[in-house]
Amino acid sequence: MVYRTARVALRVTVGQRRRLFGLLRSGGDVWAAVLLLNRWRRQRGDRPIVGYQELCRELAAAGEGTFGELSTVGARSVLRAYSDAWMSAARRRRAGDETARFPRRRRGLVPVRFYAGTFTVTGGRVRLPVARGRPPLWVRLARPLPYPAEQVRSVRLTCAGRRLCLEVTAEVPVAVYPAGAGPDPARVAGVDLGIIHPYAVLAPGGGEGPEAALLVSGRALRAEHRLHLAEAKARARAAARRAPARGQRGSRRWKQFRRRGRALEGRHRRRLGQARHEAAKAVVSWAVGQRIGTLAVGDPRGVLARDAGRRQNKAVRDWAVGDLLRALADKAAQAGIAVELVDERGTSSTCPACAAAWPSRGGGSLTAGTAGSPGTAIWSVPPTSPPAPPPSPVAAPVVDLSSAVRRR
Template sequence: MPRRRDPAAPRVVHRTARVALRVTPGQRRRCFGLLRSAGDVWACVLEVNGWRRRRRDAPLVGYQELCRELSGSGPGTFAELDSVGARSVLRRFSDAWFAAAKRRSAGDLSARFPRRRRGLVPVPWYHGTFTLDGRRVRIPTAKGTAPLWVRLTRDVPYPVEQVRSITLLCEGGRLFLDVTAEVPVAVYPPGREPDPARVAGVDMGIIHPYAVAGPGRGCWCRGGRSAPSTACT
């Protein structure tokens, strides 16, 4: 569960960076095993609620209720997926169900409850359950299994003490880690705050990764098929 912040604490915003993983064949197999096990947890919840629906019982959608059902399944049911990762999947299912129920109660009949099975489901872990050491990350696994250390392809753009969660996911057949951090909100001295009347437009491209335009000034950065360079006009 995410931690509760002191209302008097400095304001922060959450920022997420997606970093690709550099893994060995064995690490890749284990990471995909965790994603498939998370998909099994999702499918089990759908199956249980399918049985309850056929018996005209109330659906099992509350996070606490789902966790009690998970604890009754016993250790090792979902291979190397640990209880923290499995509970995060249950949290995601519960949030999706109640979000759909809220939209439908507001009159949005296009909202659909989660009823589709997924082969691979992203798995998040919160602060204190994983280890981040430079470009090396220890992903939590079930008790009694070998530690799973993976390597990132680049440095995380946040200080380690600001990182609050990681999420293992697959996109386009590649493994990634979403690293979420708490970043303090910038505070400016009186009289030196940003001028809200000054704006700039940013355009993302391919040959030119980005271009920025402001009042009487424009900058672009050239990359991709040629060496990176920057020019301002």
């Protein structure tokens, strides 16, 4: 069994919208209360309260109903998120990561999670728990749940661009294949993440047949980025004269412009997210057909913090490597395929035959000192590529994501 998460938008009335945003603001109040409590303790020289059980005892002392309509279940989910964030930062600090920061910043809206047994799913509606004595809160889903109701383990109320939605987490079984048709753990395929094309996969040849390759085209994603950036710049230039000065309240027309900008930004993010998930789905489906049991993914996150100029920095920032890795690992786990991260350092300057470093020679080709093979300058990230290309390589199929970008 593996856990899968899907986001479902909500269709709510004006009153329901006000109550739901009230729950998110109450979650922010719980977060701010914990920050204030620990700040007072630091000023007195006491140890901060960061454990989940200790925080729950403090919440029980405050009593239910202290934070508006937020129930004890929702408040405890905020405490769990705070405790996990603090413990994660502490582990990174102990490991030597000086960039790790403890949660000390207030947040206006904090997502609230409700676990199985505390909410009710009936058809296309979900009943969320509220504080004792408050009227029940039913919300309508914009589409049916992607999982059976008995498999749902938690729902998380959140908002993206002022758009309310539920993140549904369900426990789904791992795919079962007929004998001899499932993924083979001994077959390993290399996956290269690219800025233009999200995934490039290469499966080595062997007893199962010749090598095979898959390229997921990202031209549609790149076009979406460019068009969205050009549109945002044009809209900003058109409204520059109407922009209020610092400290002044904007007009209704200016607020409408800002509201429209947030809506377009949310649509842009949804399009990209849908395209990334469809790209990962294409990779996993192809791997199942090739009986790939392990995907060795090159991890390029070590170069994300480098300053490569304004243009390249913008391309790297839009890359969303973490989203690509999460989408691939999520879908591969359900298909019974393991995902392993491979360090990319030095893989583009080593001989594929003997793994010896190629000396850099200005103006000439690279030649390995031990194997004597000419360098091909191929960005071969995982060390799973064959030593040399076959005489007649199989043409790599290309998956286009244009329909995914246009549809949402």
